[in-house]
Amino acid sequence: MLFSYFIIWCGQSLLAVQIIQITYGFGAAARMAFSSYMFLLVPEEEYQRMTSLTTTTSLLSFVLASELSQLLALVKFSYSIFLGLTLTSLGICCVTAFLLPKDCPSSLIYSSVTASRVQNEGWIRLLEETWKGRNLQILSLWWALAYAGFSLVQIYGTNLFDAIDSQSKFNGHVLAASQAAGSLGAICAVYIEQYTIKSGVVIYVIGSAVMCIVCLGMGLLAKIWVAYLLYVVISGIYQTLTCLVSVHCGRLLSNGKFILLFSVNNFVGLLLETLLQAALEISRLSISTQYVCFAGFFLLATVIFIVLPFADDDGKSKNDSSLTSNDEPEPLILETR
Known part of the structure; x- marks a missing residue:
């Protein structure tokens, strides 16, 4: 990330922009590595507290950055000031990274994810081992679907606000x-x-x-303050559920490959988001209709997760931990190992 912003400061060509896209991608990927690192660092009973605290810290830092940038923009500071503040904070972050613990009780689990083992076992076998268990598969699917749906709500949020009231000056504050x-x-x-x-x-x-x-209310009710309120509400709901689902998935994981689990779940969600966004752009729907479509997407997810836990598993459910001793399926119960 630090390197990306250095290029933004100095670069003025198309090649510089292309390099930024690559380096920013590496920086974004590092977030997944940090999440898995934190899961390896703490005992299982602390998973939820750790996840919630790190997520809260991250989101509150975004609030602080948003409001600070809004204030600096009002007094008409130059972009070089914004970049200077960004580079300073990222520099502190880089220095802090060297102070993180380099050893932990779960380091053996982490070190087991090596290239040699992947080559010996094969990717297919590794993925099957990681997503072993019907409960984990169902939760991972919800994770990906929710990620895709909420990302689209975020991407088109300001478009909706502008369509309802292009004169409103509160968009940035609402995002914060x-x-x-x-x-x-x-x-x-x-x-x-x-x-x-x-x-x-x-x-x-x-x-x-x-x-x-x-989403249905945001699409059908053309009131700016209603849209603002609903946008804040859906953000709170999503962050609550994503903190819960990541911990539940981590506790159901049997081989300790947290980074693989988190990365693939987010990748599937990002891929689905990209496909849906491409379909929306091609269809040229109005912004209100797009939010009605988002509502339909979440409705489909709701139906899927009402039916899926009770669906037959074609004989595979006999080996699933969610089955009783007489091999009859039960509703999904998330129990720790």
């Missing part, structure tokens, strides 16, 4: 408020985790249904 709501949701995940473990996918079904209703 949505991140604050997300941080609050991440903290709430710590306190509701025990209630959601036994409920299985019920919490995710309810969350998908509520996000469907919120």
Whole structure:
């Protein structure tokens, strides 16, 4: 990330922009490595607290950055000041990275993910081993679908606000408020985790249904403050659920390959988001109709996760941990190892 912003400061060519895209991609990928590193660093009973606290810190830093940049923009500071502040914070981040613990009790698990083992086992076998278990597969699917749907809501949020009221000056503050709501949701995940473990996918079904209703309201109600409020609400719901689902997936993982699990789940979500965004751009739908489509997407996800946990698994469910001793399927229950 630091290198990317140095190029932004100095580069003025198309090649510089292309290099920025590559380096920024590496920086974004490092977030997945950090998440898996944190899971390896703490005991299982601390997964939820750790995930919620790191997510809250990240979102609150975005709130601070948004409001600070809004303030600097109002007093008409130059872009060089913005870049200078960004480079300073990233420089501090790089120095801090060298202070992170280099050894942890789970380091043997982490070191087991080596290139030689991948070559010996093959990628297909490695993926099958990582996503072993029906519960983990169902939760990973929800993770990817929710990621895609919410990313589209975020991408087109300012477009919706501009379409409703192009004169509004509160868009930036609302984006910051949505991140604050997300941080609050991440903290709430710590306190509701025990209630959601036994409920299985019920919490995710309810969350998908509520996000469907919120998107429908954003698309059909042409009121700017209603759109603002609903945007903040859906951000809080999503961050709460994504903190829960990442921890549930981490606890169901049997081989310790957190970085593979998190990366692939996010990659599938990003791929789905890209395909849906391409379809929206080709169809040239109005922004309000797009949000109705987002509502339909979350409705489809809701139906899928009502039906999927109780669907037959073509004989494979006999070996699944979610089955009782008489081999009859139960609703998904998320139990720790």
